[in-house]
Amino acid sequence: MHHSIEVQNLSFTYPDGTAALKDISFSISPGEKVALVGPNGAGKSTLILHLNGILTGQGVVRVCCLEVARENLGRVRSCVGLVFQSPEDQLFSPTVFDDVAFGPLYQGLPPPEVHTQVDQALEAVHMLNYKQRISHHLSVGEKKRIAIATVLSMRPEVLVLDEPTGGLDPRSRRSLIHLLRELPLTMLTSTHDMLMVREIFPRMIILDEGRVVADGPTDQLMNDAALLEAHGLENP
Amino acid sequence: MHIHFLDPYRPHDSLIHQLDPRIKLVLALAFILTNTLVPNGAWPVYVLLFTLILSVEILSEVGVSYVLKRSALAFPFVLAALPLVLTIPGEVIFSLPVRPWTISMTYPGLVRFISIAIKSWISVQAAIVLAASTPFPDLLVAMRAIGVPRLLVSIFGLMWRYLFVLVDEANRLMRARAARSGYSGRTRGKSGGSLAWRARVTGGMAGNLFLRAIERSERIYMAMLSRGYDGEARSLPLARIRTAHWVTLFLSVTLLVILLSFAYLFWG
Amino acid sequence: MLPAPIAMHIPDGFLSVPISIILWIVIIIMIGYALKRVGADIGERQVPLMGVLAAAIFAGQMLNFAVAGGTSGHLMGSAIATILLGPWAAMLVITCVVSIQALIFQDGGLLVLGANIFNMAIIGVAVAYMVYRTVQLITAGKSWGIFLGGFMAAWLSIEAAALATALELSLSGTSPANIAIAAMGGIHALIGIGEGLITLGALAFIYASRRDLLQSGEGAPINSKLVWVIGLALALLLAVASPLASSHPDGLEWVAEQKGFLNLAKSPSYEIIPDYLFPGVSNTTLATIMAGAIGVLIVFGVALAVAMMRHRKTTSK
Numbered sequence: 001m002h003h004s005i006e007v008q009n010l011s012f013t014y015p016d017g018t019a020a021l022k023d024i025s026f027s028i029s030p031g032e033k034v035a036l037v038g039p040n041g042a043g044k045s046t047l048i049l050h051l052n053g054i055l056t057g058q059g060v061v062r063v064c065c066l067e068v069a070r071e072n073l074g075r076v077r078s079c080v081g082l083v084f085q086s087p088e089d090q091l092f093s094p095t096v097f098d099d100v101a102f103g104p105l106y107q108g109l110p111p112p113e114v115h116t117q118v119d120q121a122l123e124a125v126h127m128l129n130y131k132q133r134i135s136h137h138l139s140v141g142e143k144k145r146i147a148i149a150t151v152l153s154m155r156p157e158v159l160v161l162d163e164p165t166g167g168l169d170p171r172s173r174r175s176l177i178h179l180l181r182e183l184p185l186t187m188l189t190s191t192h193d194m195l196m197v198r199e200i201f202p203r204m205i206i207l208d209e210g211r212v213v214a215d216g217p218t219d220q221l222m223n224d225a226a227l228l229e230a231h232g233l234e235n236p
Numbered sequence: 237m238h239i240h241f242l243d244p245y246r247p248h249d250s251l252i253h254q255l256d257p258r259i260k261l262v263l264a265l266a267f268i269l270t271n272t273l274v275p276n277g278a279w280p281v282y283v284l285l286f287t288l289i290l291s292v293e294i295l296s297e298v299g300v301s302y303v304l305k306r307s308a309l310a311f312p313f314v315l316a317a318l319p320l321v322l323t324i325p326g327e328v329i330f331s332l333p334v335r336p337w338t339i340s341m342t343y344p345g346l347v348r349f350i351s352i353a354i355k356s357w358i359s360v361q362a363a364i365v366l367a368a369s370t371p372f373p374d375l376l377v378a379m380r381a382i383g384v385p386r387l388l389v390s391i392f393g394l395m396w397r398y399l400f401v402l403v404d405e406a407n408r409l410m411r412a413r414a415a416r417s418g419y420s421g422r423t424r425g426k427s428g429g430s431l432a433w434r435a436r437v438t439g440g441m442a443g444n445l446f447l448r449a450i451e452r453s454e455r456i457y458m459a460m461l462s463r464g465y466d467g468e469a470r471s472l473p474l475a476r477i478r479t480a481h482w483v484t485l486f487l488s489v490t491l492l493v494i495l496l497s498f499a500y501l502f503w504g
Numbered sequence: 505m506l507p508a509p510i511a512m513h514i515p516d517g518f519l520s521v522p523i524s525i526i527l528w529i530v531i532i533i534m535i536g537y538a539l540k541r542v543g544a545d546i547g548e549r550q551v552p553l554m555g556v557l558a559a560a561i562f563a564g565q566m567l568n569f570a571v572a573g574g575t576s577g578h579l580m581g582s583a584i585a586t587i588l589l590g591p592w593a594a595m596l597v598i599t600c601v602v603s604i605q606a607l608i609f610q611d612g613g614l615l616v617l618g619a620n621i622f623n624m625a626i627i628g629v630a631v632a633y634m635v636y637r638t639v640q641l642i643t644a645g646k647s648w649g650i651f652l653g654g655f656m657a658a659w660l661s662i663e664a665a666a667l668a669t670a671l672e673l674s675l676s677g678t679s680p681a682n683i684a685i686a687a688m689g690g691i692h693a694l695i696g697i698g699e700g701l702i703t704l705g706a707l708a709f710i711y712a713s714r715r716d717l718l719q720s721g722e723g724a725p726i727n728s729k730l731v732w733v734i735g736l737a738l739a740l741l742l743a744v745a746s747p748l749a750s751s752h753p754d755g756l757e758w759v760a761e762q763k764g765f766l767n768l769a770k771s772p773s774y775e776i777i778p779d780y781l782f783p784g785v786s787n788t789t790l791a792t793i794m795a796g797a798i799g800v801l802i803v804f805g806v807a808l809a810v811a812m813m814r815h816r817k818t819t820s821k
Contacts, residue, residue, distance in 0.1 A: 243608075244609070265614060268516050268615045271516070271517060272521055273521060277788075279791075279792040280788070280792045280794070284795050287802050290799075290803050291803055294803065310611075313515050313518065317678050319680050319683045319684075320677075352678060355516075355517040356518060359614075363606070363613070367607060388539065388599075391554050391558065391597075392600055393555070394556060394558075395554075395559045395601075399559045403563045405563065406567055410567060431701075432701060435701030435704075435705060436701060436704065436705040436708070439704055439706045440705045440709045442709075443705060443706035443708065443709025445564050446557065449560035450553065452556055453555070456552040467548035469551070
């Protein structure tokens with residue numbers, strides 16, 4: 001069966017000895033939208049960095065049927081689009097166009113296709129007229145959407161987001177949630193925003209102290225108050 | 237979001253703004269070169285060159301007073317050339333005996349000093365108009381076109397992108413320092429600590445800035461990797477320069493050559 | 505607005521064209537080589553690291569501290585960049601800083617940018633590296649060696665760059681050698697102390713928070729004998745040339761005497777102008793007035809045209 005993401009017995013220890021991930025296993029099928037929740041320090045961001053090979057641990061990580069290993073990194077990163085928490089560090093080019101074109105350019109696509117994919121990605125986040133804008137002039141909400149576009153332009157199969165709604169005002173948050181609901185991609189989101197989880201993520205994985213402590217339907221897990229409290233979460 | 241206070245770019249829709257940035261950069265350099273080559277004392281030519289740059293300033297709609305004000309900033313350096321007035325030998329205009337020496341101002345010295353000052357002043361205006369009428373991403377295109385290595389251009393791009401972010405960080409650090417730099421009124425004598433202490437505090441702020449920059453660069457690198465970065469500097473091919481812009485370049489350079497030849501003919 | 509710059513960024517018009525060209529050629533070669541070496545030393549991370557640090561150094565130059573007399577001192581950055589990134593990357597970083605200062609802020613000219621890059625990014629870095637490595641070797645890697653080396657590298661990098669600037673100015677005939685060297689050398693001997701102290705403070709902060717940056721990783725004593733030798737050669741050259749040039753009342757005149765240019769340098773320019781410029785016009789003053797009149801007409805015409813175009817734009821909306 002084709003999984004978009006397949007993690008088997010993943011463990012990772014930082015160079016200073018901290019064990020960040022302990023024997024993690026889960027799979028995500030194409031089209032699924034999964035939320036990754038847990039208290040700070042649970043290892044969510046660390047786990048995410050394993051999905052496109054920035055970090056390598058023990059165990060198996062497969063994305064789009066490719067093993068995440070050095071020889072596959074190019075294709076892995078085309079398959080899994082990672083959107084980091086801080087858009088400031090993701091928009092590192094002078095203009096929006098440059099940033100959104102970065103991915104396709106490094107995929108080796110010819111210029112006409114680069115332009116096409118840039119337009120489509122910006123269209124998908126409803127920001128086509130921002131093409132020539134200067135990145136540092138944008139607001140946080142605008143930057144977050146452009147950051148998503150920079151990844152969409154690579155036509156990934158899976159979108160992995162780290163705290164997408166962090167730091168947004170209610171209106172920007174609403175518009176971002178709307179966007180995430182619209183996008184037809186397989187999605188894994190690390191987040192503290194439990195309201196958003198309930199709205200658009202039917203499946204939830206709870207991570208605590210480097211282990212998967214729960215993996216199941218959101219509705220079911222949200223009703224288990226004891227479980228939530230035990231791992232620093234709240235039912236909103 | 238507004239334009240940062242440090243960003244000199246003034247968006248307008250003028251002819252100068254529309255001129256291809258590659259042509260603009262070459263023209264600015266050609267103009268400055270012409271200025272530098274014009275011999276000393278060729279006053280009529282200076283007037284014509286000033287006319288030329290003034291016309292460009294008007295055409296660019298960025299505001300003549302804006303350009304002239306900024307041009308004054310480069311002025312203090314002129315003092316470096318001032319001694320020429322006293323040291324170049326020739327016809328003496330003015331003498332001041334300061335025992336046991338005599339300080340004399342000479343005509344050739346004065347001519348040379350004023351020439352340098354005027355030429356430099358006219359040149360800097362060209363640079364100001366260039367920066368005011370060209371968005372920085374276009375300047376990067378111009379740099380690539382004149383042969384700056386791609387790797388260096390990408391470093392420039394990143395530097396500019398985070399320039400304002402880091403300047404804002406530096407300003408926050410300074411505001412925090414100012415907020416703690418009270419004057420108690422109770423201590424007699426000077427407050428503010430010793431020079432060495434103040435320099436150390438400033439150094440600490442600089443160190444803080446550099447450290448955060450290095451850590452930020454690690455995050456940026458991860459973002460670049462995630463989008464397929466492989467260490468090579470890649471970019472899309474540049475668009476062709478339109479004929480009208482080539483014509484502008486040709487005519488302008490011809491004009492400059494004529495002015496320069498004229499200057500050499502009579503003052504060379 | 506902008507803080508007063510260290511008086512080292514030479515504007516356009518102050519250096520002769522031959523000197524500008526020579527220095528451009530030198531820095532093009534050095535930067536080309538640095539680009540290759542940096543790839544080998546730092547690898548893939550070089551672009552974001554150098555780019556953001558260049559921005560940080562520029563921003564760091566905005567941090568100032570009040571020196572006596574109301575003037576403020578601030579950072580050039582060659583020494584701290586060299587210590588943090590190694591000499592080749594530092595050359596590129598300072599090149600970026602100096603270039604952006606010229607292009608965007610007109611702090612230094614465009615045609616003479618090569619010279620400014622040479623003074624601050626090549627001389628500044630090479631001398632800083634030479635001093636820092638030497639002190640580290642002498643102190644056998646002890647921690648206080650970092651601070652002493654940092655201070656001395658910073659001070660000497662400023663002084664060397666200042667002396668080079670003065671020599672370039674005097675070779676171009678823009679400033680008499682004895683005055684230029686004494687003035688630049690003297691002022692920057694003081695400014696250099698400020699640079700040294702700020703560099704020291706920055707190193708202390710970094711040592712306290714991320715010691716690893718100073719001993720391994722970016723700050724590893726990246727061995728570059730080439731830069732060390734260049735730094736030493738430049739320092740010696742400056743140390744010899746400066747007193748030599750400044751001992752002559754006018755360095756340029758002395759050079760001119762040696763080469764027989766003296767007659768050319770001495771004749772007042774107004775004698776070279778022939779008696780007539782335009783048919784019937786007999787001297788420069790008149791020509792200047794005519795040029796002025798023509799100029800006014802041209803400027804007026806342009807202003808009118810622009811106003812008309814703007815009017816047409818707004819009425820057609």
